[in-house]
Amino acid sequence: MARIDDDIHDAGSSPRAFTLVEVPLETVPADLAVVTPPSSEKRRRGDVFRPGPGPMVQFQGVIKRYDGDVRGLDGVSVSIATGEFVFLVGQSGSGKSTFIRLCIRELRATSGHVIIGGRDLGELKRSKVPYLRRAIGCVFQDFRLLPDRTASENVAYALQVTGHSRQEVNRRVPEILALVGLDGKGDRLPRELSGGEQQRVSIARALVNQPRLLIADEPTGNLDPDTSQGIMDLLTRINRTGTTVLVATHDRDTVDRMQQRVIALHKGRIVRDAEGGYNEDPGDTGEIA
Amino acid sequence: MRLGMFFREALRSIRANAAISVAATVTALIAVFILGAFIPSFMYVRSAVSAQTSKVDVDVYISDTASVKQVNALRDKIGTLKTDGQVAEFTYVSKDDALRLMRERLRDPSVLDQLPSNPLPAKFNIQPSDPANANAIVAAVKDDAALDPTEGIVYPQTTADRLLTAAKFVQWAGFALIGILLVAAVLLIGNTIRLSIFARRREVEVMRLVGATNWFIRWPFMIEGVICGLVGAVVAVAMLWGIKVGVVDAWASGADTALTKTGSAGEAIAFPLLTVVLVGAGALLGAVGSGITLRRFLRI
Numbered sequence: 001m002a003r004i005d006d007d008i009h010d011a012g013s014s015p016r017a018f019t020l021v022e023v024p025l026e027t028v029p030a031d032l033a034v035v036t037p038p039s040s041e042k043r044r045r046g047d048v049f050r051p052g053p054g055p056m057v058q059f060q061g062v063i064k065r066y067d068g069d070v071r072g073l074d075g076v077s078v079s080i081a082t083g084e085f086v087f088l089v090g091q092s093g094s095g096k097s098t099f100i101r102l103c104i105r106e107l108r109a110t111s112g113h114v115i116i117g118g119r120d121l122g123e124l125k126r127s128k129v130p131y132l133r134r135a136i137g138c139v140f141q142d143f144r145l146l147p148d149r150t151a152s153e154n155v156a157y158a159l160q161v162t163g164h165s166r167q168e169v170n171r172r173v174p175e176i177l178a179l180v181g182l183d184g185k186g187d188r189l190p191r192e193l194s195g196g197e198q199q200r201v202s203i204a205r206a207l208v209n210q211p212r213l214l215i216a217d218e219p220t221g222n223l224d225p226d227t228s229q230g231i232m233d234l235l236t237r238i239n240r241t242g243t244t245v246l247v248a249t250h251d252r253d254t255v256d257r258m259q260q261r262v263i264a265l266h267k268g269r270i271v272r273d274a275e276g277g278y279n280e281d282p283g284d285t286g287e288i289a
Numbered sequence: 290m291r292l293g294m295f296f297r298e299a300l301r302s303i304r305a306n307a308a309i310s311v312a313a314t315v316t317a318l319i320a321v322f323i324l325g326a327f328i329p330s331f332m333y334v335r336s337a338v339s340a341q342t343s344k345v346d347v348d349v350y351i352s353d354t355a356s357v358k359q360v361n362a363l364r365d366k367i368g369t370l371k372t373d374g375q376v377a378e379f380t381y382v383s384k385d386d387a388l389r390l391m392r393e394r395l396r397d398p399s400v401l402d403q404l405p406s407n408p409l410p411a412k413f414n415i416q417p418s419d420p421a422n423a424n425a426i427v428a429a430v431k432d433d434a435a436l437d438p439t440e441g442i443v444y445p446q447t448t449a450d451r452l453l454t455a456a457k458f459v460q461w462a463g464f465a466l467i468g469i470l471l472v473a474a475v476l477l478i479g480n481t482i483r484l485s486i487f488a489r490r491r492e493v494e495v496m497r498l499v500g501a502t503n504w505f506i507r508w509p510f511m512i513e514g515v516i517c518g519l520v521g522a523v524v525a526v527a528m529l530w531g532i533k534v535g536v537v538d539a540w541a542s543g544a545d546t547a548l549t550k551t552g553s554a555g556e557a558i559a560f561p562l563l564t565v566v567l568v569g570a571g572a573l574l575g576a577v578g579s580g581i582t583l584r585r586f587l588r589i
C-alpha cells in the first residue's frame with residue numbers, strides 16, 4: 001500500500017522547498033509567492049474576470065429546474081464571504097452538484113441570481129465564460145485530468161490556456177507541483193499515479209492560475225480516509241492564504257473533523273447553515289445511511 | 290509561439306489517436322481521389338461533346354436545272370452570312386466533285402460506272418460558326434430558287450439539338466456532381482473527426498473547465514483536420530499521377546482512335562493545376578469538416 005504511505009507521509013510535516021505557511025492574510029511571506037504572484041505578471045488579454053469586493057459567492061432565490069420538472073435547486077439564497085471555508089453537504093440528489101455547476105456556469109439558473117465575485121452569471125455572455133472559469137479553481141471527484149498528458153503537462157495546460165509564456169510555464173509548474181507535494185512526479189501520467197496523487201495534480205492545476213475561489217466537488221469521494229485527510233489538509237492550507245474554498249461532500253467524518261461552516265442541502269433547499277459538524281440535528285437533512 | 294503550440298497539440302492528438310487520424314486521412318484520400326479522377330473525365334467529356342457539336346454542318350443541294358446566275362446568287366447569300374459571322378466556312382461541291390467523293394468512299398467504285406448519268410447534285414457545305422446558328426442559316430437559304438426541289442437542305446437537326454442538349458447536360462451534371470462530391474467529402478471527414486472528438490469529449494470538457502476559449506480548443510483540431518486532409522490529398526494526387534502516366538498517357542499515345550483525337554490533351558485540365566486544386570480541396574475539407582463538427586461540442 002505504497003500510495004497510502006506516500007499520502008500520509010505527504011500530509012505530515014516533511015521538509016520541502018515550498019510550503020504553505022499558515023499566516024494571516026495581511027502578512028504574506030515570500031515563500032507564498034507561488035500562490036500570490038508578483039503583480040508584474042502580464043496577461044495576454046484584457047478579458048480577465050476579477051472578483052470585486054463583497055461576497056465571493058451569492059445565490060439569490062436560485063431555482064434550477066431540469067427537464068421534466070426535476071428540481072435541482074428550489075429557491076436557494078446564501079452568501080459566502082471572501083476567504084471563507086465552506087462545506088456543502090447533502091445526499092446524492094440534494095442539489096450539491098447543481099449548486100457547483102451553477103457557480104462555474106456549466107448550468108444557468110432557471111430563475112434567481114447566481115453572483116460570483118460581484119458578477120451576475122445570468123448576464124455573463126457565453127463568450128466570457130472561459131474567463132470566469134480561469135478565476136475559479138475546480139477540483140472533482142474523478143480528477144478530470146487529461147489522460148495522455150503527464151502531471152506537469154496537465155498543470156501546464158491551465159497556464160497555456162491563459163496565455164502564459166513557455167518560460168513562465170516551465171518555471172511555475174514545478175513550483176506548484178512541489179507545493180501540493182508532488183516533487184519529482186511531474187513526468188508521470190495520471191494512470192501511473194495513485195488516486196490521492198491524481199487529486200493533488202488536479203488541485204495543482206486548479207491553483208496554478210491563482211484563483212480567488214476554489215470549488216471542490218466531492219474531492220475525496222474516490223479516496224480512502226487517510227488520503228482524504230491529506231487532501232483536506234491541503235485545501236485548508238490553501239484557504240489560509242486567502243482563497244475562498246467551497247467543498248461539496250457527503251464525507252461525514254471529514255466534515256465533523258474540520259468544524260467549518262456547513263451548508264446542508266436537502267431536495268434542493270438549504271436546511272441548515274451553521275458552523276459545526278456534518279449533521280448536528282439528524283432531522284434536518286433526512287440523512288439516514 | 291501560439292501557432293507553434295497549436296501545431297504541437299495537433300501533432301500530439303494525431304499521434305494519440307493514430308487509428309482515427311488514419312481513418313480521416315484515408316477518407317480525405319478517397320474523396321480527393323474521386324474528385325481528382327472526376328474533374329479531368331468531366332473536362333474530357335465536355336470537350337469531346339463540344340468537338341462533336343462543332344462538326345454539325347448544313348448541306349444545301351442545288352438543283353441540276355439551276356442557272357449559273359442563280360447559283361452565284363446563292364453563293365453571295367451565303368457569303369453575306371459569313372460576313373455577318375453566322376457562317377464559319379463554306380465550300381462549293383460540284384456534281385463531279387460529289388461523284389469523285391462518292392467514288393472514294395465506296396468499296397467497289399465500279400458500280401458507279403453503271404450509271405447512265407451523274408445523279409448527284411452539286412451542293413454548298415456550310416459550317417456554322419456556332420451550332421446554335423444552324424437554324425438561322427437554314428431559314429435564310431431555304432426558299433432560294435437554286436435549291437434542288439427534292440433534296441433541298443440536309444441539316445441533321447435532331448443530331449445537333451441532341452448534341453447541344455447533351456453538352457448542357459454534361460456541364461450541369463458535372464457541376465452538380467462535383468458539388469455533391471464535395472459535400473459528401475466534408476460530411477465524411479466531419480464524421481471521422483466527430484469520432485475523434487467524441488473519443489476526446491472528456492478532454493474537451495476538461496479544457497473548457499480550466500477556461501480554454503473555444504478557439505483555443507478548436508485550433509489544434511482544425512490543424513489536425515488540415516494535416517489529415519493534406520496528407521490524404523497528396524497521396525491521392527500521387528496515385529492519380531501514377532494512373533495518368535501509367536495508363537492514360539500510354540493509352541492515348543498508343544491508340545490512334547477518333548476518341549483520343551476528339552478531346553486533345555490541351556482541352557483537359559493541366560495536371561499541375563489539378564494538383565493545386567485537389568490539395569487545396571483536401572486542406573479545406575479537413576478544416577471545414579473539423580470546424581463544423583466542433584461547433585456541437587463547444588456549446589455551453
